[in-house]
Amino acid sequence: MRHKKIAALLMSASILAGSYRVFALVPPNGSTTVIEGVCRIPEIEVTVPATGSVYINPLQLPVWIDSYSEDNQILSFPDAIQNQSEIPIIVNATVTGQVGESSDMILSTVSTKNAGFTSKRVFIYFEMMPANVENVLYWDYSSIEWVQAYDPAKHILVQNASNTKNNIITLAAAGKEGCCGAFRLAGDCVSFPTNEWNGNDQLTIGVAFTFEAVPPDQI
Amino acid sequence: MNTLKKRILSSVVAVAAAASMAVPAFAADPNTVVTGKYSETPIDVVVTTTADAIINPYGLGIKVEDSLGTSYPIMGKVVTNPMTVKNRSEYTLDVNVTAVTTATSGVSIVSSAPTASETTKQVKLDLQFATPSGITGMDELIGDAIISTYAASDTWSGAAAVALDGTTSGVSTTSAVATLKPADIQAGTFMGYGSEGIVLVRITGDCTTNPTGGWADTDGFETTVTYKFTPNTSAASSSSSSSSTAP
Numbered sequence: 001m002r003h004k005k006i007a008a009l010l011m012s013a014s015i016l017a018g019s020y021r022v023f024a025l026v027p028p029n030g031s032t033t034v035i036e037g038v039c040r041i042p043e044i045e046v047t048v049p050a051t052g053s054v055y056i057n058p059l060q061l062p063v064w065i066d067s068y069s070e071d072n073q074i075l076s077f078p079d080a081i082q083n084q085s086e087i088p089i090i091v092n093a094t095v096t097g098q099v100g101e102s103s104d105m106i107l108s109t110v111s112t113k114n115a116g117f118t119s120k121r122v123f124i125y126f127e128m129m130p131a132n133v134e135n136v137l138y139w140d141y142s143s144i145e146w147v148q149a150y151d152p153a154k155h156i157l158v159q160n161a162s163n164t165k166n167n168i169i170t171l172a173a174a175g176k177e178g179c180c181g182a183f184r185l186a187g188d189c190v191s192f193p194t195n196e197w198n199g200n201d202q203l204t205i206g207v208a209f210t211f212e213a214v215p216p217d218q219i
Numbered sequence: 220m221n222t223l224k225k226r227i228l229s230s231v232v233a234v235a236a237a238a239s240m241a242v243p244a245f246a247a248d249p250n251t252v253v254t255g256k257y258s259e260t261p262i263d264v265v266v267t268t269t270a271d272a273i274i275n276p277y278g279l280g281i282k283v284e285d286s287l288g289t290s291y292p293i294m295g296k297v298v299t300n301p302m303t304v305k306n307r308s309e310y311t312l313d314v315n316v317t318a319v320t321t322a323t324s325g326v327s328i329v330s331s332a333p334t335a336s337e338t339t340k341q342v343k344l345d346l347q348f349a350t351p352s353g354i355t356g357m358d359e360l361i362g363d364a365i366i367s368t369y370a371a372s373d374t375w376s377g378a379a380a381v382a383l384d385g386t387t388s389g390v391s392t393t394s395a396v397a398t399l400k401p402a403d404i405q406a407g408t409f410m411g412y413g414s415e416g417i418v419l420v421r422i423t424g425d426c427t428t429n430p431t432g433g434w435a436d437t438d439g440f441e442t443t444v445t446y447k448f449t450p451n452t453s454a455a456s457s458s459s460s461s462s463s464t465a466p
Contacts, residue, residue, distance in 0.1 A: 031445070033270060034270075034443050036272065038271075041434060
């Protein structure tokens with residue numbers, strides 16, 4: 001009897017010894033990541049020239065513009081706006097003309113060519129065409145294929161009252177072909193008005209641009 | 220005479236028998252005491268604590284630069300900067316998550332990608348986990364590998380995904396979304412992450428392209444991901460307590 005009792009005790013001790021390293025499941029530990037999501041609306045950034053010049057050339061004298069000579073009655077050195085945004089943008093333009101106080105010049109609503117006008121009239125419109133960074137960088141717009149005649153669907157007539165054309169041009173994203181919008185003023189005038197042209201005949205033209213992003217589903 | 224001899228003989232025999240049957244002497248205390256002790260072994264996991272996500276209707280994506288200045292674009296309608304879960308333990312760990320997402324007013328978290336004609340602000344979000352094998356070594360050496368691997372589209376082929384919802388209780392996984400292999404531990408010292416010891420995490424998804432009124436930079440969401448690490452018992456591992464540290 002005594003033997004059995006001792007033997008039994010030894011057996012149970014050996015079982016415990018084999019299970020010493022108990023695999024204790026770890027109480028769940030937690031670590032947290034907080035993710036904050038926001039909607040990214042691309043910034044619209046456009047470089048716009050501050051000033052420009054336009055010349056009334058009634059006698060169509062030759063004038064050098066860039067590397068070429070022009071003899072149009074309305075001459076302006078082309079300039080450009082440049083899209084610096086990551087996305088293409090729609091350009092809207094509002095043009096307002098203001099004749100100098102000392103001038104009797106009239107902003108005509110129709111071309112003066114062959115119209116028989118004798119009053120001092122000038123017909124001016126704003127035109128915009130796609131251009132590239134190189135045009136702006138080297139100030140060379142000789143490659144721009146300007147429309148040679150006034151087109152109300154594409155151009156903005158200069159008047160005393162403001163005229164707006166929405167989506168006059170869509171500019172490609174920064175750095176891409178067509179990311180710039182070259183613009184100029186063109187038109188004509190009465191060559192020999194009854195009241196001759198003089199130094200008081202001045203004109204100020206304001207061009208205001210607004211921009212909006214092309215909708216994502218149209219990119 | 221014979222009787223005396225027999226008596227003596229029997230006595231001698233009896234004594235001899237008694238001697239041969241003598242029981243060995245035992246210790247005074249026959250008891251054995253077995254002491255069991257809970258052996259604490261740390262689980263060390265490093266988790267990204269905060270991250271940024273972008274709802275990206277214009278598909279502009281984000282760019283992440285490595286230490287050499289190499290830029291990696293990360294594209295998609297919903298993108299995040301790289302997130303990681305890194306195992307510094309000598310044990311294989313199963314990873315489960317609970318994710319709770321809330322959206323700003325006017326934005327809905329949906330279960331399917333918005334249709335092209337959808338006009339309300341909807342966002343479909345998937346929390347994805349990838350466990351690449353090629354990122355090993357010490358923290359100082361793996362940063363660029365994490366970025367380039369994260370940005371590679373192949374990394375996410377077949378990645379485990381958890382669809383997020385906008386409920387207050389969120390979503391919880393019961394099957395491991397990833398398994399972290401052990402780190403290289405030598406003489407108790409961390410020598411570097413082991414192969415498949417790092418999980419890359421991201422949120423991806425889709426969003427309404429052009430909702431009525433358009434998206435605003437105040438539109439967004441916040442997701443809190445809580446990780447749960449448990450030793451993988453099918454691997455040769457044993458563990459007890461746990462701890463985690465943020466990078």
